[in-house]
Amino acid sequence: MERVLTLPQSPSAPLSIRAKALVFHDPASLQLLAQVERVACSDATALIIGETGTGKELVARHLHHCSGRHGPFVAVNCGAFSESLIDAELFGHESGAYTGATGARAGWFEAANGGTLFLDEIGDLPLALQVKLLRVLQERQVVRLGSRKAIPLDVRLVAATNIDLARAVEAQHFRADLYYRLSVATLVLPALRQRPGDILPLAQHFIHQYCQRQGRPDVPLSPAAATALVHYSWPGNIRELENVIHYALIVARGAQVELDDLRMSPLGQGAGAVGSGWIAADAGPHDARAGGADLATASTAADALQRLADAFRDLLDDGRPALYEAVEAALIRTAFAHAQSNQVQTARELGVTRNTVRTLLKRHGLIPQNGAGVVSGWPDTGRHEDRAAGWR
Numbered sequence: 001m002e003r004v005l006t007l008p009q010s011p012s013a014p015l016s017i018r019a020k021a022l023v024f025h026d027p028a029s030l031q032l033l034a035q036v037e038r039v040a041c042s043d044a045t046a047l048i049i050g051e052t053g054t055g056k057e058l059v060a061r062h063l064h065h066c067s068g069r070h071g072p073f074v075a076v077n078c079g080a081f082s083e084s085l086i087d088a089e090l091f092g093h094e095s096g097a098y099t100g101a102t103g104a105r106a107g108w109f110e111a112a113n114g115g116t117l118f119l120d121e122i123g124d125l126p127l128a129l130q131v132k133l134l135r136v137l138q139e140r141q142v143v144r145l146g147s148r149k150a151i152p153l154d155v156r157l158v159a160a161t162n163i164d165l166a167r168a169v170e171a172q173h174f175r176a177d178l179y180y181r182l183s184v185a186t187l188v189l190p191a192l193r194q195r196p197g198d199i200l201p202l203a204q205h206f207i208h209q210y211c212q213r214q215g216r217p218d219v220p221l222s223p224a225a226a227t228a229l230v231h232y233s234w235p236g237n238i239r240e241l242e243n244v245i246h247y248a249l250i251v252a253r254g255a256q257v258e259l260d261d262l263r264m265s266p267l268g269q270g271a272g273a274v275g276s277g278w279i280a281a282d283a284g285p286h287d288a289r290a291g292g293a294d295l296a297t298a299s300t301a302a303d304a305l306q307r308l309a310d311a312f313r314d315l316l317d318d319g320r321p322a323l324y325e326a327v328e329a330a331l332i333r334t335a336f337a338h339a340q341s342n343q344v345q346t347a348r349e350l351g352v353t354r355n356t357v358r359t360l361l362k363r364h365g366l367i368p369q370n371g372a373g374v375v376s377g378w379p380d381t382g383r384h385e386d387r388a389a390g391w392r
């Protein structure tokens with residue numbers, strides 16, 4: 001069974017998030033969908049766990065839609081703001097509450113009243129604010145900064161994370177009481193490689209979406225391209241698949257998307273992969289070594305680096321285009337995964353600034369291009385853009 005659900009449009013939503021459809025085909029996704037719909041009927045706080053790009057926000061949006069709550073869906077990325085800023089943004093402030101607070105402003109909780117507040121990257125919420133959040137959830141009221149007046153709330157909270165929150169609790173980075181409160185209903189979103197039945201329907205969905213945008217008929221996938229998509233392991237999940245399809249449609253010259261048009265990272269070429277994109281598009285005799293670089297049998301880091309250098313030299317000898325970009329993609333993916341999707345840690349490990357990390361993550365489809373931190377449900381005051389700058 002396949003389910004394609006079109007989520008309701010919000011008139012105030014930025015163009016890029018209008019008319020989002022959820023594509024579910026694999027049994028693992030359908031099972032999750034049934035669970036989401038059951039959870040939606042209660043008013044329990046929900047915690048969505050999943051790797052980056054697996055669709056946590058879309059699932060949260062679907063949960064809101066199924067809940068029948070009439071208020072707005074307000075989505076916020078907790079990693080995008082400094083501690084002082086997120087305090088005022090979450091809970092609101094009165095005029096003069098802090099230097100620069102010239103007027104009174106409602107926070108996200110108030111904005112989501114009657115609806116759902118989606119807090120993405122909840123693991124990034126500073127400890128002091130975790131205490132405040134817990135209090136708001138327990139008392140169902142919020143007090144703006146600089147005020148004593150409690151404002152009653154009817155907000156359903158949905159949080160999401162791509163880190164192991166239980167481990168964060170053990171490491172005392174996350175409060176245990178808040179963790180238990182949030183995880184009343186836990187929804188685990190499988191990685192794309194764990195739901196292979198979704199890959200081709202999603203690819204076709206994105207082909208349709210992009211072709212429609214360009215006003216041209218859908219371009220089918222060649223059998224070789226379809227096989228490559230299914231065999232790739234998608235470390236960047238659905239966001240990466242979307243970017244691969246988008247790029248393929250830009251470069252495709254023929255009547256269908258060919259294997260050559262797919263550009264995937266060497267990191268996703270797992271065992272059994274048929275190979276694609278810049279690595280194996282026109283595989284020559286030495287390409288298997290070049291693509292795989294046989295790092296698994298390297299005994300030391302220096303040995304592994306030497307084998308990589310040899311592989312790259314072979315590719316350069318071939319005049320392979322976009323080699324630098326592929327290396328850059330592999331580097332940022334590896335470091336980002338190693339740092340458990342934490343940008344500050346990734347920057348530290350690579351020895352570059354956080355801004356550079358953010359630029360690379362966007363370029364290689366590991367975080368959204370527009371970087372919007374707040375999406376639908378927010379009055380269209382232009383503040384989406386304010387927050388976009390801080391996307392984590």
Ligand SMILES: Nc1ncnc2c1ncn2[C@@H]1O[C@H](COP(=O)(O)OP(=O)(O)OP(=O)(O)O)[C@@H](O)[C@H]1O
Nearest residue numbers: 021022023051052053054055056057058162238239
């Ligand atoms: N089931 C789906 N059907 C169609 N599109 C999807 C589906 N799941 C995700 N997408 C698309 O994939 C992209 C990533 O999804 P989303 O932003 O919800 O992921 P996420 O897990 O919240 O990412 P992050 O961890 O970076 O916050 C979006 O463009 C979204 O529209």
